[in-house]
Amino acid sequence: MSRRRPPIVLKFGGASLADPSRVLLEVREARSGGRPVVVVASAREGVTDLLSKAVERPRSDTIHAAVLAEVRQRHPGLSPVGRRHVRRLARLLLDLEQSPVRDAAMRDRILSQGERIAVDWLVERLRAASVPAVGVEADHLGLITDNTYGASCILFDRSSPAVRRGLGRLLARGQVPVVTGYFGRSLEGRVATLGRGGSDYAAAGLGAILGAERVELVKRHVAVLSADPKEVPAARAIPELSYEEAEELAQFGARVLHPLTIEPARAHGIVLQVRSLDDPRVVTTIGPSRSDRHNRALTLLRPLRLIRLRVPGGRQRPGIVAEVSQRLALAKVNLVQLYTSSALLCLVLAPGEVLAALRALAPLTQEAAAMVEGPFRVALVTAIGDGVLADVDRVPAAVVRSAEGFSATPRALSIAVPEERGVEVLRALHRVLVEERSET
Ligand code: ASP
Numbered sequence: 001m002s003r004r005r006p007p008i009v010l011k012f013g014g015a016s017l018a019d020p021s022r023v024l025l026e027v028r029e030a031r032s033g034g035r036p037v038v039v040v041a042s043a044r045e046g047v048t049d050l051l052s053k054a055v056e057r058p059r060s061d062t063i064h065a066a067v068l069a070e071v072r073q074r075h076p077g078l079s080p081v082g083r084r085h086v087r088r089l090a091r092l093l094l095d096l097e098q099s100p101v102r103d104a105a106m107r108d109r110i111l112s113q114g115e116r117i118a119v120d121w122l123v124e125r126l127r128a129a130s131v132p133a134v135g136v137e138a139d140h141l142g143l144i145t146d147n148t149y150g151a152s153c154i155l156f157d158r159s160s161p162a163v164r165r166g167l168g169r170l171l172a173r174g175q176v177p178v179v180t181g182y183f184g185r186s187l188e189g190r191v192a193t194l195g196r197g198g199s200d201y202a203a204a205g206l207g208a209i210l211g212a213e214r215v216e217l218v219k220r221h222v223a224v225l226s227a228d229p230k231e232v233p234a235a236r237a238i239p240e241l242s243y244e245e246a247e248e249l250a251q252f253g254a255r256v257l258h259p260l261t262i263e264p265a266r267a268h269g270i271v272l273q274v275r276s277l278d279d280p281r282v283v284t285t286i287g288p289s290r291s292d293r294h295n296r297a298l299t300l301l302r303p304l305r306l307i308r309l310r311v312p313g314g315r316q317r318p319g320i321v322a323e324v325s326q327r328l329a330l331a332k333v334n335l336v337q338l339y340t341s342s343a344l345l346c347l348v349l350a351p352g353e354v355l356a357a358l359r360a361l362a363p364l365t366q367e368a369a370a371m372v373e374g375p376f377r378v379a380l381v382t383a384i385g386d387g388v389l390a391d392v393d394r395v396p397a398a399v400v401r402s403a404e405g406f407s408a409t410p411r412a413l414s415i416a417v418p419e420e421r422g423v424e425v426l427r428a429l430h431r432v433l434v435e436e437r438s439e440t
């Protein structure tokens, strides 16, 4: 495949599959001039949710029957292969009813049927329009992941040879592989999903392995905006982001991208494009950073809780920060943010983790005479952009005064505020960092 032109990877999210004629246009356009194209598809909108519901009610044959009926109804015109995937789903659900142990790999196996069925459905539509599409299941192809079911990571060294060979062969014949997103095959040989929204990550991973010219993530409604338009009506599209900015954005809760999507693209220098079918003018290109860009994006994470830990003589106790982090890590508590001064540590975490955190920290009240305050209800407002640290002086005084904690790096500036002030602070920061900046 190496002497051929590098392919374009086109990934369609569940909602963007709603209108197969649009998908067809996109595929035709990408193939014009004989360019090789790989399509990655996620399950149709709502199908992964339906399948999770079925797994959560392992004994309920009525729910399973309803889910199956719905899946069938949403995928008319399947080929024999697609119908086999549906029957397989029916059998897996039956197995679940009979022995309702829900191990994580079993769950992933069931969830993966959504993509398999969607791929067949899409392939049939593309073929009907004379596109030489061929369905490919990523686990059979050899997209290898670790064994963390439900949130697995792609293992690139292990995956590359088989993926290049398998897709290269199809591309060399002028065919259009349509690959399932969302999952691969674990080291143990079982199906492992990449976490919700994982088709973006799968597409970026395949693009990296193939040395793609670019990977286009086609969404139906969403685009990468300067903030969530439901919270900030003045939000606007962001034309360009660096890999690092996009990564921060995904980590700080912009739901438009799976957080692991950026890394493979960055590591292999593959350009990512996020597009919205609803508004073709809205395209965000994610690539290497450039010093002449000053894009800012804002995110709001909530509900969160803040716990204050006062450690008298904190600086005299070397390693206290490490000790706190270690205790939390052992209790599997994920810190969203940590602010420290010498005798005060402020921990920001999800509400569901508060009890475990308090339990993990309890011994410190004895050993270090620490005092715990909270939990307090907070929201985390984060401004992201290369060089954002220089914007600190634009943050309104009223916002600073209401802050429960503040952290800043050259790329992300994040402020914990009382939960009820979250939206107001988000809008205030959007005004000074996005709206007023572009007016000047
Ligand atoms: N179908 C999966 C999900 O809904 C993967 C994806 O959409 O990217 O999470």
Ligand code: MG
Binding pocket: 013, 014, 042, 043, 044, 045, 046, 048, 197
């Ligand atoms: Mg989906």
